[in-house]
Amino acid sequence: MLQPADRVTHRACHLCEALCGIEIRTRGEEIVSVRGDAADPFSRGHVCPKAVALIDIHNDPDRLRAPVRRHGDKWEPIGWDEAFDLVAGRFAAIQREHGANALGVYLGNPNAHHVGSILNGPALIRALRTRNRFSATSVDQLPQHVACHAMYGHLFMIPIPDVDHTSYWLILGGNPIASNGSIMSVPDVAARLKAIRDRGGKVVVVDPCRTETADVATRHHFIRPGTDAAFLLALVNAVLELGPPRVERYGDRLSGLERAIEAIRPFGVERAAAPTGISADAVRTIATEIRDAPSAVVYGRVGLSTQPFGTVCQWLIQLLNLLTGNLDAVGGAMLTLPAVPVTGPGTKAGGPGSYKARVSGRPVFSGELPAAAMADEIETPGDGQIRAMLTIAGNPVSSTPNGRRLDRAFAGLEFMAAIDIYVNETTRHADVILPPASMLSHENYDVVFNAFAVRNVARHNAAVFEKPAGARYDWEIFNGVGAAYAKAAGVEYKTMPNPMASVAAGIRAGPYAKTLSLDSLKAAPHGVDLGALAPSLLQRLETPDRKIACAPEAFIADLARVETDILSRAVEAGALLLVGRRHLRSNNSWMHNSHRLTKGPRRDHLWIHSVDAASRSIADGDEVVLASRVGEITVTAKVTDRVMPGAVCLPHGFGQRRDGVRLSLASALHGASYNDVSDEEALDPLSGNAAVNAVPVSVRKRAA
Numbered sequence: 001m002l003q004p005a006d007r008v009t010h011r012a013c014h015l016c017e018a019l020c021g022i023e024i025r026t027r028g029e030e031i032v033s034v035r036g037d038a039a040d041p042f043s044r045g046h047v048c049p050k051a052v053a054l055i056d057i058h059n060d061p062d063r064l065r066a067p068v069r070r071h072g073d074k075w076e077p078i079g080w081d082e083a084f085d086l087v088a089g090r091f092a093a094i095q096r097e098h099g100a101n102a103l104g105v106y107l108g109n110p111n112a113h114h115v116g117s118i119l120n121g122p123a124l125i126r127a128l129r130t131r132n133r134f135s136a137t138s139v140d141q142l143p144q145h146v147a148c149h150a151m152y153g154h155l156f157m158i159p160i161p162d163v164d165h166t167s168y169w170l171i172l173g174g175n176p177i178a179s180n181g182s183i184m185s186v187p188d189v190a191a192r193l194k195a196i197r198d199r200g201g202k203v204v205v206v207d208p209c210r211t212e213t214a215d216v217a218t219r220h221h222f223i224r225p226g227t228d229a230a231f232l233l234a235l236v237n238a239v240l241e242l243g244p245p246r247v248e249r250y251g252d253r254l255s256g257l258e259r260a261i262e263a264i265r266p267f268g269v270e271r272a273a274a275p276t277g278i279s280a281d282a283v284r285t286i287a288t289e290i291r292d293a294p295s296a297v298v299y300g301r302v303g304l305s306t307q308p309f310g311t312v313c314q315w316l317i318q319l320l321n322l323l324t325g326n327l328d329a330v331g332g333a334m335l336t337l338p339a340v341p342v343t344g345p346g347t348k349a350g351g352p353g354s355y356k357a358r359v360s361g362r363p364v365f366s367g368e369l370p371a372a373a374m375a376d377e378i379e380t381p382g383d384g385q386i387r388a389m390l391t392i393a394g395n396p397v398s399s400t401p402n403g404r405r406l407d408r409a410f411a412g413l414e415f416m417a418a419i420d421i422y423v424n425e426t427t428r429h430a431d432v433i434l435p436p437a438s439m440l441s442h443e444n445y446d447v448v449f450n451a452f453a454v455r456n457v458a459r460h461n462a463a464v465f466e467k468p469a470g471a472r473y474d475w476e477i478f479n480g481v482g483a484a485y486a487k488a489a490g491v492e493y494k495t496m497p498n499p500m501a502s503v504a505a506g507i508r509a510g511p512y513a514k515t516l517s518l519d520s521l522k523a524a525p526h527g528v529d530l531g532a533l534a535p536s537l538l539q540r541l542e543t544p545d546r547k548i549a550c551a552p553e554a555f556i557a558d559l560a561r562v563e564t565d566i567l568s569r570a571v572e573a574g575a576l577l578l579v580g581r582r583h584l585r586s587n588n589s590w591m592h593n594s595h596r597l598t599k600g601p602r603r604d605h606l607w608i609h610s611v612d613a614a615s616r617s618i619a620d621g622d623e624v625v626l627a628s629r630v631g632e633i634t635v636t637a638k639v640t641d642r643v644m645p646g647a648v649c650l651p652h653g654f655g656q657r658r659d660g661v662r663l664s665l666a667s668a669l670h671g672a673s674y675n676d677v678s679d680e681e682a683l684d685p686l687s688g689n690a691a692v693n694a695v696p697v698s699v700r701k702r703a704a
């Protein structure tokens with residue numbers, strides 16, 4: 001029953017990229033309900049089951065509410081100041097003895113959703129002076145940054161599909177119905193997908209699995225994992241067969257187009273058919289449909305980036321949109337124009353590092369080493385070896401490749417601190433955990449995902465609760481560590497102001513400054529619509545010559561690998577490649593402690609096609625051993641034609657059942673960690689991004 005004393009707060013859900021507006025009713029300190037905010041012009045009342053699970057996270061008895069220090073396998077409370085001094089003192093001492101790079105830092109995904117982390121985190125990281133920086137970016141979208149930085153001059157200049165106006169959407173390696181969209185904030189994507197078809201358009205999905213998105217698409221093509229580069233090369237050639245490139249709109253702002261076409265032509269349309277499993281006819285049909293559509297957009301996400309050809313795939317996608325005149329065009333792919341700019345003056349364009357990973361020689365991009373190289377850097381002795389770690393909102397033991405090796409590496413550290421809300425697979429190795437206050441007591445502005453939305457939107461997120469006495473915001477924790485570290489290490493750390501001040505300044509420096517301010521946003525609790533995406537890429541290019549670089553030499557050189565590793569490599573009979581999937585009721589590795597999300601049927605099965613199951617005498621529900629170069633896990637098989645023959649599919653993020661994890665619900669669940677079989681040596685060489693998809697594996701029935 002609603003009572004007059006109930007308070008209503010409007011904000012956006014911070015759990016995924018969709019930016020759904022929510023309405024939270026509270027009575028005192030209790031949350032009465034979480035609902036979709038029907039008055040939000042962007043999300044229009046849509047939410048997924050995770051929004052309601054915000055209640056579970058807020059109330060979770062396992063969520064840490066104050067700093068803790070580990071003694072053996074026991075955790076004891078510790079005061080904030082004592083904790084800051086301990087962490088800073090140990091970091092400084094280890095660096096004094098072994099050099100600044102003896103400290104490693106890993107940043108996880110939730111940082112991207114929190115204004116305090118995204119705006120104030122970098123100052124702390126810089127103050128810590130280490131080159132050994134890692135993040136979830138290199139198990140995710142790094143190839144998109146690398147491709148777009150090379151072509152357009154800024155790592156955040158990633159064109160977004162104009163979902164609301166397109167007539168044709170080709171989706172590769174993304175399942176927005178389950179993920180709610182990525183590098184494309186698109187709330188209520190199901191309705192938006194349906195609208196494409198209702199207005200006579202088409203949606204075509206290319207994926208080794210028949211996903212929930214494939215179910216609502218016009219057509220779905222199975223593709224053998226990791227072969228998309230060959231498919232995309234064939235598609236470019238099929239487009240070129242139909243006539244000259246439609247590049248008039250780019251005028252003289254293209255460089256290297258001829259060079260790119262010349263490099264791509266030898267791949268032809270026919271050769272991709274056998275390795276990919278998609279016929280040349282099907283490729284030509286897609287090319288014709290794209291060419292005939294009033295507007296079209298090609299989009300590739302996690303399944304395209306986290307595979308051995310991530311950067312080449314993302315480059316070819318940009319080229320396809322460009323060659324068909326759909327880059328920077330309505331209904332195609334355009335840059336969002338956010339209220340708080342993330343490109344342009346005063347922002348960091350990013351780019352390749354001037355150094356490489358110490359042990360593996362893997363590339364560095366925008367000051368970060370590949371997460372797949374972290375275990376090497378911790379385990380390998382020598383100058384620059386990591387001996388202490390700081391993780392911030394990250395769970396690399398479950399979320400990055402060869403988790404078991406990383407688990408062992410973390411166990412061997414001299415010292416570790418985590419800024420995190422749980423004792424989980426990774427943070428159980430910490431000596432000190434510093435937990436920020438519940439996100440519902442944080443004021444928030446989503447600097448990142450408002451900048452990658454399919455409409456220009458902005459929304460201020462009011463805090464639902466006062467911060468409890470003694471609790472700290474994430475940015476206050478950064479200031480605490482920073483100040484203590486400055487003292488201990490004798491370096492500079494300038495205390496950072498409330499990040500909302502930077503949001504206000506960002507809006508003042510941004511394109512809507514005349515009509516918008518932080519105050520006017522606060523007065524618009526349902527968010528502000530700033531209009532549809534519009535062409536702006538050509539005006540915003542940040543390459544040195546202000547042209548689109550169509551043919552980055554490193555990308556062209558990597559085509560040789562398509563030849564050797566895809567086109568000329570025979571597929572062994574019975575070979576299996578592992579791919580991942582997401583479920584609407586899960587979020588990477590950290591939301592399995594919510595009763596609302598984990599109840600109901602199990603979602604941790606290994607999908608295997610009936611042909612592959614039969615040849616291995618595997619029946620539905622059997623326990624099977626999934627093995628790769630790096631290890632084995634036992635999982636439960638589900639025999640299904642949703643996955644193609646030759647591929648098996650497992651969700652990541654399970655496997656909380658490990659000693660010392662303090663997640664009472666999650667650690668009782670079935671399921672093993674995907675990343676205990678993904679391989680840290682498998683990566684996209686151009687970016688260093690982990691190839692957690694298309695992992696060669698074997699599957700056998702577990703001996704009784």
Ligand SMILES: Nc1nc2c(c(=O)[nH]1)N[C@H]1C(S)=C(S)[C@@H](COP(=O)(O)OP(=O)(O)OC[C@H]3O[C@@H](n4cnc5c(=O)[nH]c(N)nc54)[C@H](O)[C@@H]3O)O[C@H]1N2
Nearest residue numbers: 108109136140393394395399419420580588589590652692
């Ligand atoms: N096999 C496979 N692996 C994958 C993927 C895949 O598709 N397949 N996907 C990859 C992708 S896209 C990503 S983004 C990464 C994610 O990689 P990570 O970010 O390393 O992992 P998460 O599971 O998101 O863990 C988030 C951590 O943040 C903590 N946390 C949650 N909320 C807060 C908060 O408010 N404050 C703080 N300080 N901490 C908080 C959680 O307790 C948890 O420790 O995983 C990648 N790994």
Ligand SMILES: Nc1nc2c(c(=O)[nH]1)N[C@H]1C(S)=C(S)[C@@H](COP(=O)(O)OP(=O)(O)OC[C@H]3O[C@@H](n4cnc5c(=O)[nH]c(N)nc54)[C@H](O)[C@@H]3O)O[C@H]1N2
Nearest residue numbers: 173174175179182225226301302303583584586587588693
């Ligand atoms: N419910 C839920 N939502 C989430 C998350 C979550 O964990 N759960 N995580 C959030 C995060 S951090 C991210 S980055 C986004 C990711 O959002 P999406 O990019 O939509 O990711 P997925 O849903 O994992 O879809 C990836 C698809 O790639 C396919 N795939 C795998 N390998 C290949 C390949 O070689 N080729 C092709 N063509 N396809 C391949 C898989 O079968 C799968 O269908 O989701 C976000 N939203």
Ligand code: SF4
Nearest residue numbers: 013016020048050051
């Ligand atoms: S779709 Fe994403 S933003 Fe929307 S309610 Fe679900 S988790 Fe939150």
Ligand SMILES: [Mo]
Nearest residue numbers: 109136140141
């Ligand atoms: Mo992600």
